[in-house]
Each structure stands twice: as C-alpha cells, then as structure tokens.
Amino acid sequence: MLLRPRVADFQVIGFFIGKIIIGAGLLMLVPLITCLFFQEWSAAIDFTIGATLCFIVGFILTIAIQPARDLTWTQGLVVVSTSWVAATFLGAVPHYLSGHFLSYLDVIFDLVSGYTLSFHGIPSGINSCLILFQYRFSRDCFQHSID
Numbered sequence: 001m002l003l004r005p006r007v008a009d010f011q012v013i014g015f016f017i018g019k020i021i022i023g024a025g026l027l028m029l030v031p032l033i034t035c036l037f038f039q040e041w042s043a044a045i046d047f048t049i050g051a052t053l054c055f056i057v058g059f060i061l062t063i064a065i066q067p068a069r070d071l072t073w074t075q076g077l078v079v080v081s082t083s084w085v086a087a088t089f090l091g092a093v094p095h096y097l098s099g100h101f102l103s104y105l106d107v108i109f110d111l112v113s114g115y116t117l118s119f120h121g122i123p124s125g126i127n128s129c130l131i132l133f134q135y136r137f138s139r140d141c142f143q144h145s146i147d
Contacts, residue, residue: 003074011067012075013082018061020083024091025054031094043098050094057090088112 028051035044071079092107101107 008068009075011065012069012071013078014061014065015067016071016075016079017083017086018058018065020058020079021054021061021086021090022058024087025051025058028054028091028094043094046094046097049097050091053093054090057086084115088115 028047032044032047032051035041035047088108088111092104092111095101095111096104096107101110
C-alpha cells in the first residue's frame with residue numbers, strides 16, 4: 001500500500017518536528033549552564049549559538065505551521081525519523097564550532113554515536129588505542145552480562 005501524503009500531513013509533521021527541535025534546544029541549555037558555571041566562555045558561546053539556532057528553527061516550524069488535526073501513527077514514524085536527523089545536524093553545531101573536530105562529518109558521526117549510546121567516537125592521540133581497547137572490552141563484558 002502506497003501512501004499519498006497531503007499538505008495537511010506535512011503540516012502535522014512539520015509542527016511536531018518543530019516541537020522536538022525546541023526540546024533539543026532546551027537540552028542544550030544544560031551544558032550551557034555548566035559552561036557558565038565553570039567559566040568556559042568559548043564553549044558557552046558555542047552552545048548559545050547552537051541552542052539559539054534550534055529555537056529559531058523550532059519556533060519557525062511551530063508558529064508558521066498550525067495543523068488542523070492530530071498526529072497519526074504514520075505521521076509519527078516520519079516525525080521520529082526526521083527529527084532524529086534534524087536534531088543530529090542542529091546538535092552538531094556547537095561541537096563543530098568548538099574546533100575539536102576536523103570536519104562536520106566527524107561531528108555528525110560522533111554525535112550519532114552519542115545519541116545511540118554506542119560511543120564509537122573518533123579516537124586521536126597516543127593513548128587512544130589503549131583507551132579504545134579498554135572501552136570495547138568493558139562494553140563487551142557489560143553486553144554479555146545483560147544476555
């Protein structure tokens with residue numbers, strides 16, 4: 001069965017994606033407050049820019065689009081998958097602005113691994129192989145203890 005989305009479907013999807021992006025912006029306030037507490041001013045500026053960008057995009061989507069009906073199951077699946085991608089790209093902004101990554105793609109990879117709780121970051125440095133080995137060993141032990 002092929003679904004033929006209508007304009008009303010896109011309105012509902014866009015509205016709820018905007019709400020989730022606003023939630024991602026609210027979550028960025030936690031590291032922002034932490035940066036302010038520890039007087040990390042450059043990181044605070046990065047998280048301020050990222051949170052502001054999330055708020056702007058989220059409020060544009062929620063204010064400009066007013067859906068006429070509630071969310072259905074099919075629209076909910078689209079909202080979840082699209083908001084996952086949108087939150088990844090918008091959440092990567094502060095990390096990219098920090099200058100600790102070589103490219104935006106590295107930031108996306110690291111952020112997705114953090115969102116999925118797999119923590120397969122990009123290691124760098126002399127001790128990274130040892131740390132990566134210890135992490136993978138402990139992760140495998142934890143994973144086998146669950147099984």
